[in-house]
Each structure stands twice: as structure tokens, then as C-alpha cells.
Amino acid sequence: MTSATELPRTEDTFVELENVTLTYGRGDKQVTALGLTNLRVNQGDFVALVGPSGCGKSTILKLVTGLITATEGFVYVAGREVGAAPVRVGMAFQNPTMLPWLTVRDNVMMPLKIVPPFRQEYQSKKKTEFRDRADALLKEVGLANFGDKHPWQLSGGMLQRASLCRALIHEPQLLMLDEPFGALDQFTREELWAVMQELWMKLKPTVLLVTHDLKEAGYLATRICVMRTRPGQIVDDAQVPFPRPRTIDMSYTPEFVSMTQRLREMIVSQRPVKETV
Amino acid sequence: MTPHTRRKVWSAVLIVGFFVLWEALCWLFNVSDIVVPKPSQIIYTLYQRGPALWPHTLQTLYTTLVGFGFGILIGIALGVLIGSSRLAYDVAYPLLVGFASIPKVAVVPIFVLWFGSGTVPAVLTAMIMCIFPIVVNVATGLATTEPELEDVMRALRATKTDILWNVGLPRTMPYFFASLKVSVTLAFVGTVISETVASNRGIGNVMMIASSNFDVPLVFAGLMILAFLGVSLYAIFSLIESRITGWAHRKDEFAMG
Numbered sequence: 195m196t197s198a199t200e201l202p203r204t205e206d207t208f209v210e211l212e213n214v215t216l217t218y219g220r221g222d223k224q225v226t227a228l229g230l231t232n233l234r235v236n237q238g239d240f241v242a243l244v245g246p247s248g249c250g251k252s253t254i255l256k257l258v259t260g261l262i263t264a265t266e267g268f269v270y271v272a273g274r275e276v277g278a279a280p281v282r283v284g285m286a287f288q289n290p291t292m293l294p295w296l297t298v299r300d301n302v303m304m305p306l307k308i309v310p311p312f313r314q315e316y317q318s319k320k321k322t323e324f325r326d327r328a329d330a331l332l333k334e335v336g337l338a339n340f341g342d343k344h345p346w347q348l349s350g351g352m353l354q355r356a357s358l359c360r361a362l363i364h365e366p367q368l369l370m371l372d373e374p375f376g377a378l379d380q381f382t383r384e385e386l387w388a389v390m391q392e393l394w395m396k397l398k399p400t401v402l403l404v405t406h407d408l409k410e411a412g413y414l415a416t417r418i419c420v421m422r423t424r425p426g427q428i429v430d431d432a433q434v435p436f437p438r439p440r441t442i443d444m445s446y447t448p449e450f451v452s453m454t455q456r457l458r459e460m461i462v463s464q465r466p467v468k469e470t471v
Numbered sequence: 472m473t474p475h476t477r478r479k480v481w482s483a484v485l486i487v488g489f490f491v492l493w494e495a496l497c498w499l500f501n502v503s504d505i506v507v508p509k510p511s512q513i514i515y516t517l518y519q520r521g522p523a524l525w526p527h528t529l530q531t532l533y534t535t536l537v538g539f540g541f542g543i544l545i546g547i548a549l550g551v552l553i554g555s556s557r558l559a560y561d562v563a564y565p566l567l568v569g570f571a572s573i574p575k576v577a578v579v580p581i582f583v584l585w586f587g588s589g590t591v592p593a594v595l596t597a598m599i600m601c602i603f604p605i606v607v608n609v610a611t612g613l614a615t616t617e618p619e620l621e622d623v624m625r626a627l628r629a630t631k632t633d634i635l636w637n638v639g640l641p642r643t644m645p646y647f648f649a650s651l652k653v654s655v656t657l658a659f660v661g662t663v664i665s666e667t668v669a670s671n672r673g674i675g676n677v678m679m680i681a682s683s684n685f686d687v688p689l690v691f692a693g694l695m696i697l698a699f700l701g702v703s704l705y706a707i708f709s710l711i712e713s714r715i716t717g718w719a720h721r722k723d724e725f726a727m728g
Contacts, residue, residue, distance in 0.1 A: 277628075287622070291617075293641070364627075
């Protein structure tokens with residue numbers, strides 16, 4: 195089991211959860227979403243969080259983004275308590291959550307309108323530099339001519355690509371992906387993995403990816419953390435040794451298969467029925 | 472003929488048919504002018520008395536628009552205030568419903584008491600008539616904004632004001648414009664009520680005097696003018712609505728434009 199006391203803090207540590215617990219509700223209805231969790235993520239790491247549903251994977255993302263506050267313990271980003279550090283965060287959810295009244299391009303450009311230092315220049319650059327940047331990014335994910343469309347004119351897969359663009363346009367140091375490929379078909383998913391890998395290798399943000407798909411975790415992540423449920427906790431933390439750029443073919447090699455099998459067994463063995471806690 | 476133009480043609484036929492039927496029934500049963508004047512007679516009255524009616528029409532339009540304008544400003548302000556938090560929404564709603572259920576006619580004498588007769592009480596009556604639908608719609612639009620949309624912004628560390636401007640208000644626009652269409656007709660009701668009770672100008676006043684003189688064609692001419700003004704403003708706001716909130720109706724023309 196990983197513990198903050200065992201893993202020394204290094205120069206590279208970018209995200210740190212220290213003895214974090216999170217409970218919802220009060221009294222009898224109290225639910226512990228996350229119980230005494232420690233996690234360190236280095237700068238430029240791509241960490242996948244896998245585990246059974248309800249194990250608090252998304253909770254970790256929300257804590258690191260500052261959308262919710264830990265009941266106990268501390269969350270540090272870039273060496274300071276979450277929210278205090280001027281870190282640019284990008285986020286993509288399972289739902290594309292595009293704003294329906296804006297064009298796809300304007301949706302993608304939204305972070306530039308909000309996040310400093312871009313927001314100060316937004317009015318002067320939104321029709322030139324920022325617009326070009328959005329178009330370039332859209333082109334990279336295969337949406338070259340869709341900038342002027344409205345979200346409802348795009349398919350789910352296309353919206354998810356646009357959602358990735360929005361998460362990346364402000365060059366975030368920290369990228370939060372909450373099952374962004376979960377609702378897509380297998381082929382679109384695999385295609386987007388490749389796109390995601392390419393973008394990550396180019397921009398090198400620190401990524402936390404929540405997923406149910408072990409193949410996805412193996413393909414994308416440099417490190418996979420397995421969580422268990424009730425209370426949510428990290429029970430295994432392993433590096434993914436395969437070289438980059440990874441391919442879909444790689445996921446059929448014996449080494450890859452045995453890795454996903456090991457992860458699968460770990461998750462299946464924690465089903466509530468077999469739980470001994 | 473496309474289904475769209477067919478619908479428009481039938482609407483026009485229905486309107487014209489209504490007046491034709493009215494005229495025909497008046498002739499058939501020999502209805503007296505004092506009871507129900509014929510449409511042709513109303514149009515003749517409009518033409519004949521037009522120069523005299525014009526300033527009153529302008530007065531009513533002006534009063535309504537000023538009242539409506541204030542109503543929009545105050546309505547949006549209150550709506551944003553109430554809709555911005557769940558707590559404010561729950562706390563303020565009962566009071567709002569209380570105010571809304573007061574018959575607005577009842578407050579005209581109070582306004583007259585405070586401000587004398589004339590334009591001011593008419594503007595105020597128009598204003599309070601149209602505030603409520605705007606407040607309720609703006610507040611509801613804001614209060615029902617999907618938390619996922621807000622999360623996108625909050626993850627970017629957007630301020631409350633950022634979220635309001637970029638998510639809350641745009642999302643509320645369809646609700647807001649729906650309320651404007653209702654409100655603008657209500658503003659007319661407010662103006663006319665007040666003009667009828669306490670004013671010496673405006674279409675409401677003209678109709679009041681005409682009815683006491685048993686000049687029924689003139690009363691109906693006043694009604695026609697009010698109907699025309701009401702429909703015109705409704706149409707203008709419909710047009711603005713479809714331009715601004717086309718995304719909510721997902722019209723093909725809007726998407727292409």
C-alpha cells in the first residue's frame with residue numbers, strides 16, 4: 195500500500211493528497227467517499243485511477259480541482275494548498291457539457307476567456323490569435339471544419355473531442371479527465387486514445403484520468419492506481435512500463451494482457467460480497 | 472406550398488374570416504351600433520377620428536414602453552438576486568407570490584394618491600404589471616442551471632460573476648424572452664387600467680369618455696388600436712427572441728445563419 199510517509203516528496207511532486215478523508219452527509223446517513231488517502235503525483239505524470247464504481251475516483255479529481263473541500267487532511271497542488279496556487283487546470287467530463295448557445299469554437303475558447311493570463315487579452319485576441327489556436331486544436335482532433343457549428347449539430351464522439359480541446363486550450367499544467375471516453379463506442383474511443391496520447395506527449399501536462407476501462411488505463415497512463423470501495427482508498431500503485439507512443443496492437447501483447455488481468459483481479463476481488471472489512 | 476406557409480395562410484384566413492363573420496352577423500341580425508358596431512364602421516371611425524386618436528395612441532405606447540423598460544430593469548435585477556442562490560430563491564418566493572397575487576387595479580388609487588393623476592401612475596402600473604413574470608422566469612432560469620455547466624467554469628476558477636455572465640444569464644435568455652412576450656401585453660393592460668381610472672390622455676381615457684357618451688364605435692376603435700399595438704410589440708419581441716435564443720429551439724435557419 196502506498197503511503198505518504200513511505201514515498202518521499204521530491205522536487206517533481208506536483209499533486210499531493212495527505213491523509214485526506216471525505217465524508218458526505220451527517221449522522222446515520224454519513225457516507226465516507228474517501229478514507230485516509232495518500233497520493234503523490236509527479237509533474238508530467240499520467241496517472242490513471244481505476245476501481246469499482248463508488249470508490250471515490252471522481253472524488254479525488256474534484257478535490258484536486260478544488261470543486262469540493264476535504265473533510266480532513268490536505269490537498270496540495272504545486273506545493274501550495276489547493277486553490278492557493280495559480281495553477282491552470284483543464285477538465286473534461288464523461289458528459290461533454292458544451293454550452294449550447296455558443297459555437298463549438300467559442301466553447302473551446304471559453305477557458306481563455308476565464309483563466310489568467312489569457313483573460314486580460316481575450317477581447318483583443320479573440321478574433322485573431324486565440325481563434326487560430328482554437329481552430330488548430332480542433333483540427334488536431336479531427337474537427338477542422340466544425341468550429342462554427344453548434345453543439346447539437348455534432349455527434350457524441352465529436353462533442354467529446356471538442357471537450358478535450360476545451361480542456362487543453364489554455365495549456366493547463368494539470369489535466370483532469372473524468373471518464374471522458376466512457377460514453378463512446380469502442381472505435382471512437384481507441385481513436386481518441388491516440389489523439390490524447392499525442393496531445394499529452396506534446397504538451398506534457400500532469401494528468402489524472404478516471405476510467406473503468408483497464409485497456410484505456412494501460413494504453414494512456416504512466417502509472418495506474420487501483421482503488422477499493424467503502425471507504426475509498428488506493429490499494430495498488432504501479433508503473434506502466436510500455437514504451438511510447440503506444441499502439442492498440444500493443445494492448446494484445448502477453449505483457450499488456452497479463453497486466454490488465456492482474457488489475458482486473460484486484461478490482462473484482464474487492465466486490466462488496468467478498469469484502470472482509 | 473410548404474407546411475410553414477400553409478399555416479401562415481390559414482392564420483390570415485382565420486383572422487379575415489373572423490371579421491367577415493362579425494360583419495355578416497351584424498347585418499343579418501340588424502345589430503344596433505350602440506351594442507356592437509360593424510367592423511366596417513370601426514375602420515371608418517378609425518379613419519375619420521384618426522388625427523384626434525393619434526396623440527392618445529402615442530401617449531399609451533409611450534407610457535407602456537417606459538413602464539415596460541423599468542419593469543425589465545427591475546425584473547432582471549430582482550430575478551438575478553433571487554435566482555443566484557437556492558436560499559434566496561426559497562426565502563423570497565413566498566413574498567413574491569404574495570405581491571403577484573394582489574390585483575394590480577387595486578394599487579392604481581394608491582399611485583394616484585402618491586403621484587397625482589396622469590402619466591406617472593400609468594407608467595408605474597404598467598411596470599408592476601410586467602415585473603412579476605420577468606422576475607419569476609429569470610429566477611427560475613438561473614436556479615435551474617445544470618450544475619455540470621457550472622462545474623466546467625468552477626474548474627477554471629471562474630468567479631461568481633464570470634459564471635453568471637457566461638453560463639447563468641445566457642442560459643436564462645429563453646426564459647427571459649418568454650416572459651417578455653407575456654409582460655409586454657400585461658404592460659398594456661396596466662397602462663389602460665390606469666388611464667381609465669386617472670388620466671386625461673391615452674387610449675384608455677378615450678375609451679372611458681367614449682363609452683360614457685355611448686360612442687360605441689369609438690370604444691371599439693380604441694380596442695382595435697390596443698390590439699394592434701399589443702400584437703406589434705409581441706411580434707417584435709418574438710423576432711428578437713428567435714434571433715437571440717434560437718439555440719434553445721434548435722431551428723435549422725438559425726443553425727445555418
